[in-house]
Amino acid sequence: MKRYMVLWLLAxxxxxxxxxxxxxxxxxxxxxxxxxxxxxxxxxxSELDYSLFFNIPLSADEKVTGNVVIEFSYSRVDELPVxxxxxxxxxxxxxxNNQNVGYIFEKEHIILSDTLFLKxxxxxxxxxxxxxxxxxxxxxxMYTLLVPDRARTLFPCFDQPDMKGRYTLTLSLPxxxxxxxxxPMKRTYFQEDKLIYSFAQSEPLSTYLFSxxxxxxxxxxxxxxxxxxxxxxxETDPYKVLQCDTILKEVFEAMEWLENYTAIxxxxxxxxxxxxxxxxxxxxxxxxxxxxxxxxxxLNKNAGIKEEMARYSLIAxxxxxxxxxxxxxxxxFNDVWTKEVFANYFAAKMSSDKFPQVNQAMNFVNYxxxxxxxxxTKGAAPIKQTLYNLQDAGLIYSNIIYNKxxxxxxxxxDKCGKEQFRAGIRDYLxxxxxxxxxxxxxxxxxxxxxxxxLVKWSRELIFGTGIPIWNAIDAVPDFDTIGYGYYxxxxxxxxxxxxxxxxxxxxNGDSPNVDSCSYSQSWKGYxxxxxxxxxxxxxxxTKQYIDLLFEYLSCETDPILFxxxxxxxSTVYFLYYYREKEYPDFESRLWKLLDTVENVQCKRSxxxxxxxxxxxxxxxxxxxxxxxxxxxxxxFTLSEQNLTSLAFELAVRTQNILSINQSEILSxxxxxxxxxxxxxxxxxxxxxxxxxxxxxxxxxxxLMDQQYREIEPWASSALALLNHPLWGTHSLKYIRPxxxxxxxxxxxxxxxxxxxxxxxxxSSHKSAEAEIIVNKFLEESPCSQMLKGKVRLVMNxxx
Numbered sequence: 001m002k003r004y005m006v007l008w009l010l011a012x013x014x015x016x017x018x019x020x021x022x023x024x025x026x027x028x029x030x031x032x033x034x035x036x037x038x039x040x041x042x043x044x045x046s047e048l049d050y051s052l053f054f055n056i057p058l059s060a061d062e063k064v065t066g067n068v069v070i071e072f073s074y075s076r077v078d079e080l081p082v083x084x085x086x087x088x089x090x091x092x093x094x095x096x097n098n099q100n101v102g103y104i105f106e107k108e109h110i111i112l113s114d115t116l117f118l119k120x121x122x123x124x125x126x127x128x129x130x131x132x133x134x135x136x137x138x139x140x141x142m143y144t145l146l147v148p149d150r151a152r153t154l155f156p157c158f159d160q161p162d163m164k165g166r167y168t169l170t171l172s173l174p175x176x177x178x179x180x181x182x183x184p185m186k187r188t189y190f191q192e193d194k195l196i197y198s199f200a201q202s203e204p205l206s207t208y209l210f211s212x213x214x215x216x217x218x219x220x221x222x223x224x225x226x227x228x229x230x231x232x233x234x235e236t237d238p239y240k241v242l243q244c245d246t247i248l249k250e251v252f253e254a255m256e257w258l259e260n261y262t263a264i265x266x267x268x269x270x271x272x273x274x275x276x277x278x279x280x281x282x283x284x285x286x287x288x289x290x291x292x293x294x295x296x297x298x299l300n301k302n303a304g305i306k307e308e309m310a311r312y313s314l315i316a317x318x319x320x321x322x323x324x325x326x327x328x329x330x331x332x333f334n335d336v337w338t339k340e341v342f343a344n345y346f347a348a349k350m351s352s353d354k355f356p357q358v359n360q361a362m363n364f365v366n367y368x369x370x371x372x373x374x375x376x377t378k379g380a381a382p383i384k385q386t387l388y389n390l391q392d393a394g395l396i397y398s399n400i401i402y403n404k405x406x407x408x409x410x411x412x413x414d415k416c417g418k419e420q421f422r423a424g425i426r427d428y429l430x431x432x433x434x435x436x437x438x439x440x441x442x443x444x445x446x447x448x449x450x451x452x453x454l455v456k457w458s459r460e461l462i463f464g465t466g467i468p469i470w471n472a473i474d475a476v477p478d479f480d481t482i483g484y485g486y487y488x489x490x491x492x493x494x495x496x497x498x499x500x501x502x503x504x505x506x507x508n509g510d511s512p513n514v515d516s517c518s519y520s521q522s523w524k525g526y527x528x529x530x531x532x533x534x535x536x537x538x539x540x541x542t543k544q545y546i547d548l549l550f551e552y553l554s555c556e557t558d559p560i561l562f563x564x565x566x567x568x569x570s571t572v573y574f575l576y577y578y579r580e581k582e583y584p585d586f587e588s589r590l591w592k593l594l595d596t597v598e599n600v601q602c603k604r605s606x607x608x609x610x611x612x613x614x615x616x617x618x619x620x621x622x623x624x625x626x627x628x629x630x631x632x633x634x635x636f637t638l639s640e641q642n643l644t645s646l647a648f649e650l651a652v653r654t655q656n657i658l659s660i661n662q663s664e665i666l667s668x669x670x671x672x673x674x675x676x677x678x679x680x681x682x683x684x685x686x687x688x689x690x691x692x693x694x695x696x697x698x699x700x701x702x703l704m705d706q707q708y709r710e711i712e713p714w715a716s717s718a719l720a721l722l723n724h725p726l727w728g729t730h731s732l733k734y735i736r737p738x739x740x741x742x743x744x745x746x747x748x749x750x751x752x753x754x755x756x757x758x759x760x761x762x763s764s765h766k767s768a769e770a771e772i773i774v775n776k777f778l779e780e781s782p783c784s785q786m787l788k789g790k791v792r793l794v795m796n797x798x799x
Contacts, residue, residue, distance in 0.1 A: 022040075022077075022078055023036055023039075023040050023077075023078060023080060024036065025080070025081075028040060028080070028083060029083065029106075029107055029109055029111060030107060030389070031107050031108050031389075031391060032108065032149065032389040032390055032391030032392075033085055033149055033152075033159055033160055033389065033390040033391070034388065034389050034390075035332065035387070035388050035389065037083060037160075038160040038162070038163075038332065038390075040077060040080055041083070041158055041160065041163060042160075042162055042163065043075065043077045044074060044075050044076065044077045044080070044082070045072050045073070045074060045082075045158060045163060046072065046073045046075075047071075047072055047073040048070065048071070048072045048158065048163060048164065048165030048166070049070070049071040049072070049165055049166045049167075049168070049201075050068060050069070050070055050155075050157065050165050050166070050167045050168070050210075051068065051069040051071075051168045052066065052067075052068050052155060052167060052168070052169050052170070053066050053067050053068075053169075053170045053171075053172070054066040054130070054155075054169075054170075054171055054172070054212075055172040055194075056142065056171060056172060056173050056174065056177075056214055057174070058174040060137040060138065060139065060142075063129050063130065063132075064129070064130040064132070064135060065127075065128070065129050065130070066127075066128060066130060066155060067125060067126065067127045067128065068125070068126050068128070068155045068156055068157070069123055069124070069125045070084075070123065070124045070125075070126075070156075070157070070158075070165075071121070071122070071123045072121075072122060072123075073120055073121060073122075074117045074118065074119060074120065074121075074122045075119060076114055076117070076119065079114050080114060081111050081112055081113055081114055082111075082112045082113075082114060082116075082117060082124075083109050083110070083111050083112070084109065084110040084111075084112070084124070084126070084156045084157065084158065085108060085109060085110075085151075085152035085156065085157060085158065085159040086105070086108065086109065086110050086126075086128065086152055086155070086156040086157075087108040087131065087133070087152045087153045088108075088131035088133055088153055089128050089129055089130050089131045089153065089154075089155075089156075090128060090129035091103070091105050091110060091126060091127075091128055091156070092126075092127040092128060092129065093125075093126070093127045094110065094112070094124065094125070094126050095124070095125045096112060096116045096117065096122070096123070096124050097116070097117075097118070097122055097123055098123070098125075099116075101116055108152065110126065110156055112124070124156075126155075126156045128155060128156060130153070130154050130155065131153040131154070133150065133153040133154075133748065134146055134150040134151075134153045134154050135154070136710075138215070140177075140215050140216045141177075141213070141214065141215020141216055141217065141234070141276075142213070142214055142215055143211070143212075143213040143214075143215075143274065143276060143279075143291060144210075144211050144212055144213070145211070145280070145281075145284060145291070145750060146207065146208045146209075146210060146211065147208040147209075147284065147750075147751060148161075148208055148333050148336070148390060148393035148394055148751060149208070149333075149390035149391060149393055149394075150208070150750075151207035151208060151210060152207075157207050158207070159207045159208075159390070160206075160207070160332075160390065161206040161207070161208060161329050161330060161331065161332065161333065161436065162206075162329075162331040162332065162436040163206075163207070164204035164205055164206055164329070164434065164435070164436070165204065165205065165207070166201050166202055166203065166204055166205075167182060167183070167201065167202045167205060167210050168199065168200070168201045168202075169181050169182075169183070169197075169198075169199045169212060170196065170197065170198050170199070171196070171197040171199075171212060171214060172191070172194045172195075172196055173194060173195045173196075173197060173214050174194065174195070175190075175193060175194070175195055176195075176216065177195065177214050177215050177216060178214065178215065178216070178217050178219065178232065179195075179197035179199075179212060179213070179214045180212065180213045180214075180217075180232060180272055180274060180288075180289045181197075181199045181202075181211065181212040181213075181288065181289055182199075182202045182205060182209070182210065182211060182212075182268075182286060182287050182288040182289055183199045183200045183201060183202040183203075183269055183270065183288055184199065184200045184269050184270045184288075185197060185198070185199055185200075186198045186199060186200050200269065202268075202269070202287070202288070203267070203268050203269065203287070203434060204434045204435075205287065205326070206329050206436075209285070209286055209287060209326055209329075210286075211284075211286035211289045211291075212289065213232070213274045213276075213289055213291070216234070217232040217233060217234060217274065218232070218233055218234070218235075218241075219231070219232050220232075220233070220244040220245075220248065222245065222248040222249070222252070224252050227252075227266075227271075229248060229251055229252065229271050229272060229273075230272045230273075231244050231247060231248055231272075231273060231274075231275065232272065232273070232274040232275070233274070233275040233294070233298075234275075234276075234277055234294075234677060235275070235294065235298055235675070236674060236675045236676075237298070237640075237674075237675060239301060240298035240299070243297075243298055243299065247297060247311075247315070250311070250312050250315050250354075251271070251273065251315055251319065253350075253354070254312075254315050254316045254319035254320075254350055255271070255319055255322075257316075257350050257353065258319060258320060258322070258323055258346065258350075261346070261422065261425075262323055262425065262426060262429055263426055264323065264327075264426075264429055264430075266322060267322065267323065267326075267327045267433070267434075268287045268288060268322065268326070268327075269288065270288045271287075271288060271290070271322070272288055272289060272290075273289070273290040273291070273292060273318075274289060274290070274291055274292070275292045275293075275294050275297050275298065276291055276292065276293065276294060277294045277675075277677035277678070277681075278294075278677065278681065278711045278713055278714060279291055279292065279293040279294070279713075280293075280711075280712040280713055280750050280752065280753070281293065281750070281751075281752065282296050282314050282317075283296070283314050283315075283317065283318040284318070285318045285321030285322065285325055285326060285343075287322060287326050290318050292314070292318070294677075295641070296310070296311060296314055297311060297314070297315075299311060300639035300640075300641055300642070301637050301639055302600070302604060302636045302637045302638070302639055302642075304559055304600065304601035304604070305355065305357075305358070305559060305560070305601070306559055306560055306563055306601060308355075309351055309354075309355055309358065309560075312350070312351055312354050312355075313347045313348070313350075313351050313363075314347075316346065316347040316350040316351060316354075317343040317344060317346075317347040318343070320342055320343045320346040320347060320350075321339060321343050323342075323429060324338075324339050324342035324343060324346070325339030325340075325342075325343065327429065327433060327434060328428065328429055328432040328433065328434075328435065328436070328437055329435075329436050329437075330436065330437065330438070331436040331437065331438050332387065332438075333387055333390060333393035333396060334384060334385055334386060334387040334396065335384065335438055335439050336393070336396055336397070336401065337383050337384065337396075337400075337401035337405045337439075338437070338438075338439050338442055340401050340402050340405060341401070341405035341406050341408070341409050342406075342409070344367065344402055344403065344405070344406040345406040345409045345410060345413075347363075348360070348363035348364060348367070348406065348410075351363055358521065358560065359520045359521035359522045361520070361521075361522030361525075362521050362522050362525055362560060364406070364407055364410055364522075365521075365522055365525035365526060365529065365564075366403075366525075366564075367402075367403040367404070367406055367407050368403070368407060368484065368526075368529060369529060369564065370399045370402070370403040371399055371400060371403040371404035371407065371484075372467055372486075372529065372533065373399060374398055374399045374400055374793050375400060375404060375465065375466060375467045376466075376467055376533070376536065377792055377793050377795075378792045379788075379789040379790065379791070379792030379793035379794075379795075380400070380465040380466060380793075381396075381398060381400060381465060381786075381789060382400070382462065382463050382464060382465050383400055383401055383404060383405050383408070383461070383462045383463070384439055384462050384463055391747075392784065392786055393751075394746065394750070394751035394752075394754070395746065395754065395784075395786040395787060395789070395790065396786075397751045397752060398755075398793075404461075404484065407483070407484045408458065408461045408462065408484065411461075411483055411484070412446060412450075412454060412458065415450050415451075415452050415454065415457070416446060416449050416450040416454075417450075420449040420450065421446070421449065423449055424445055424446040424448070424449035424450075427445050427448075427449075428441075428442055428445045428446075431445070439462070443455055443458060461484065467484075467485055467486060467533070468484060468485030468486075469485060469486060469487070469488050470485060470486075470487050470488065471487070471488050472487035472488065472489045472493055474493070476493070476496060476497045476500055476527070477530070479522075479523050479526030479527050479530060486529060486530045486533045486534075487530050488534065488537070488539065489530065489531070489534050489539060489540075490539060491539065491540055491541065494531050494534050494535070494539060494540035494545075495540070495544065495548070497527055497530065497531055498531055498545075498548040498549075498552065499548070500527075501524060501527050501528070501552060502548070502551055502552050502555065504524070505524070505552065505555045505556050506555050521558060521560070521561060524558075524561050525560075525561060525564060528561070528564055528565055528568065531545070532568045532572075535572060542572055542576045542577075543583070545572060546569065546572060546573060546577075546583065546586075549565055549568060549569045549572075550569070550589055550593065552565055553565055553566065553569070553593060553597070553602075553606075554593060554596060554597070556602070557597075557598065557599050557602070559599055559601035559602055559605070562597075562599070562601070562602040562605055563601075563602075563605045566605040566606065566608075566609060569609065570609055570612065570613075573586060573613065574613075574766065575766060578613060578725070578766070579725070579766050579767070586613065587610075587613065587614040587616060587619055590606060590609055590610050590613070590614060591610065591614070591619070591622075593606050594606045594607060594610060594635060600635070600636045603635045603636055604636055607635065607636075607642075610623070611623065611645060611646055611649050612649070615653055615726060617656075617657055620650065620653045620657050620660065621657075621659075621660075623646060623649070623650060624650055624660050624665075626638075626646070627643065627646050627647065627650055627665065627668075627669075628668070630643060640672060640673060640678070643669055643672060644669055644673070644678075644682060647665050647666060647668075647669035648685065648689050648721060650662075650665050651665050651666055651689040651690075651691075652689050652691075652721075652724050652726050652727070653726065654691060655691045655726070656726075662689075662690075662691055666686055666689075669682070670682055670683075670686075681711075681714055684711075684714050684718065685714065685717055685718050685721060687699040687718075688717075688718045688719075688721035688722045689721050689724075693730060696722055696727075696730075699718060699722060700719075700722055700734050700737075700738075703715055703718060703719060703722075703738075704737065704738075704741060706744065706748050709745075709748070709749065709753075712749055712750060712752075712753050712756070715757075716753075716756045716757060716759075716760040717760070719734075719738065719757065719760040719761055720760040720761075720763070720764065722734060723760070723761055723762075723763075723764045723765065724764060725764045725765075725766075729767075729769070731764075731765075732765075732767075732769055732770060732773065734761070735761060735762070735765070735770060735773045735774065735777075736773055736776075736777060738757070738761045739758070739761070739774070739777045739781070739791065740777070740781070742754055742757070742758070742781075742783055742787055742790075742791070743783045743784075743787065745757050746787055754787060754790045755790040755793060755794070758790050758791050758793075758794045759794045761794075762774065762791075762794045762795060763794060771795075774791065774795050777791070778791065778792070
């Protein structure tokens, strides 16, 4: 019977292909979610509700099963079929309006004839087996991560951001597991040996924001006024667990700041968050179930203001998304930057209020550093890009949308004026509440609140690529007023700028002038950016630059500026001198700097460079002594993370220094790790630092298998260790195979994984041989230009 129903459906669809005018059925049913499919469905489907049930087995080897009831209002469009998205899972049954029906399941879609549906209210029920693709399953916990187009790997749905729906979720979980989702829990009860979690209906959400987390977690609640927020975690370090109250208070602070700024109370029923080990992003803004990376939220004992600001900025970023991204969402992922721009823009503003001792412009200095790292390369892309299919949406994410965009927004805010800009933002949120908007919608609203034509002014910055460059003639420029770009300077002006920076730093001593426009933190930050860009452009001698950086670092006490300069020192040394050891006293100068600088956070920055670059026998022996006796290290407290990184670096160095035993190093550090999640990470990475090439080659072979890449940060770290510069030419053979699987990395990995994979692979290579291999790949590979662009971003910054 089913065979005849399918044949009938195929015949019906064939007639549609003859009658259609506006849409192409072949494009509608291609893999992924095409823009044309999204537009067609938006015409025919509205008032969406999803009722979802998932059965989660205790064993990660058993499949997750479930069912979904989708209720919606339907309007027929050109006799087109109703097309659900479902990828890699298994369909067990489909009913429409309580009747079993025939369907076609191919090319990641469940296709249903339009004749099955009535004008107005309809329902579809699908029983299914989920793919494991987005379930992130571990032994005793799991979490969903569906951005940008992964909801369709979890359950059949209309997987596009402008078709928001309300979600009612039920989870069947192993005993003792906790369940967290977007909306409040209504009740829990036992059904045989399973624990059932039933959740209230959510507010309207895009599919990529639907989420649930389940597993063994500790819960720390905090109540302020009438609102309770809970933090879920798996941390075992008492020092880090004690930070929970501080973290919760910072979430409350960020939420209050945004409520005051927007004049809109938090627009969802509840707010909880989960801190996850090995989470592949810094955070993800699921309403009611926001996810955070444990390494970004729980700080080590030696953390300073830089780390404290980074944590609060991340919390502020994800909290801002509740209004900008969740409450008002982009209509299509080509405008994904319109949510990220506000998250980082407001994170900078909130951080400035939280840390008044830091010049507020320094947040935008940091954005510029990050944006320049991509905008100077051949892989640079505009802020707003073209997107024909959601399966490529992950490739749009970049430093450009996260860091260049908020600089542009800050310039727009300056043009509007503080109060007018706020009025425009409130207008925007009010007009598109629980709905979707485009960049054109946003800029049209802001344009009404500004005397200048913002649409015209912003066009080049939004749709163009590359860094604006101005010519500096004789004097050191006023770096506090440049916006986005840098000054081209000749050798003498670069030298003059660095010497003025040093003189100003020496004159200010321990009391840097935070607020003065003349020599503020941001003035120094922008000066460092400008000189560095001129070095990268070949306008200033690299040896002289390193000498001046050492001189500057010897007198700078601000840890944020010190870290910026230290990162430039690291990059220029690696790019121009490390491979051939052509700066003979580099290592000794680092050790001397460690001894002479006074600020503990500055010492930490220098020790990071020592760990990375000081690999001669004398330095390695000194590092080995520090590793064996960390309590005797007199400069600062070494954290478990510091010691793990040092263990791996020393393990690599043992290939050349036989007096140090690799097994002893790794065994000692393994015994220091008590957290089970971090211990699993250590064991996963250990083969990548083996001096036995057979072991390393076997590790690389494992990474070519998708199941070994499921925890993406671990996979990237392993690949980086396999390509450690001290392995020399042996790792060259890894480059082409690892590049060839980039399409698979894109298909199976999350949004940042393609670039992270390429960066882990290539960042430690600086040779003509490596460049030839990469160029040959770029010439021969059939993968998309967007994907090749991720390689060019890394390649042009290193090779």
